[in-house]
Amino acid sequence: MIAEYSDPWMATLSESQYQLVSFFLSAAGLALFSAFIRAWLTRNEVGPRYRTTAISRLGAVGIAFLNYAGMVAQSRLGYDLVDGEYVPNGAAIDAFALHYLGWSVAVPLVGVALVAVCALVGAGSRLTTFLVCITTFLAVLSAYIGAFAIDNVNNPEIVQLWGLVSLVFFFAANAIVIWAVLQSKKSLTTAAYRLLRQALILLIATWSIYPIVYFLQICTTGGGWATGIQVVYCLTDVAVLVIVGELIHRVAKLRTAEDVRAGIDVHPEAIWISSIKMSDAGRPAEVYLDQSAIVHDRRPKPPIASAVATDADEYGAEPEDEAEFIADVERP
Secondary structure, eight states: GGGGOOOOSSOOHHHHHHHHHHHHHHHHHHHHHHHHHHHHHHHGSSSSHHHHHHHHHHHHHHHHHHHHHHHHHHHHSSSEEEEEEEEEEETHHHHHHHHHHHHHHHHHHHHHHHHHHHHOHHHHHHHHHHHHHHHHHHHHHHHHHHIIIOTTOOOOHHHHHHHHHHHHHHHHHHHHHHHHHHHHTSOOHHHHHHHHHHHHHHHHHHHTTHHHHHHHHHOOOOOHHHHHHHHHHHHHHHHIIIIIHHHHHHHHHHHHHHHHHSSSBBBOOEEEEEEEEEEEOOSSSSSOOOOOOOOOOOOOOOOOOHHHHHHHHHOOGGGGHHHHHHHHHOOO
């Protein structure tokens, strides 16, 4: 069966197969665009401690949406209609290769988002984030080299070799995120850790689909399999970037609410998750300034609680000059 291997972008598609690929590419792109809008509008639902999660999620779905827009275009340009069938031309490869280019950025960002809601701090958090980015990027890069960057002339052995290299980095990335979540267990509440564990399990489950499809492409060929690859990749991308991303965002919201209730952080609005109020708005009762942060001499605030007094402060009027300043302001 391996001897019959051919690259999926070289397969001729029937009209129904071509339309199915077009539908899933377009639908996945629209789902990612919707996720981008939601990520943008909800980025301030989490506290500054977890803002990295919101930024990473926003970047991942934004990049993926642009990537899918490119794949929709390439699927139109990459096939020629001949006698009722869609025959691939030189541009058809981009309808598949662009998946890997998007993953090279989006997948590391999902890993960063997950690590950001763990209980790691300081140098440990920075090192873990760096390792997740490197391992996930190298996993995607290795698979890309095996499938596209080397002239394998339909050689499945080369695809297998680089696929195995990719698996090494894939398992390393999984081990890192699992370690980060397990390290957070003793520092998180039961509710937060349960939600974080759910996000981890779903992330690893969906991540695992990518290498499975990569290796299965060696065992079969034809338009049906090429169509199946595109459909599975579209569904998996939506699961990873939209569903898992939303779950990670929920962890960040829950941890923000817990920080507000514990009095260790503030948030300008109440936090709700699934119509359940997790915390009221939390604002600091007092503001403390380090003496070393003072850049000018302190002076008492004028006793006049009015807009005029505020203007006097703004213009730097000294207390003894306030009467003259007020007279100048009130003078027609």
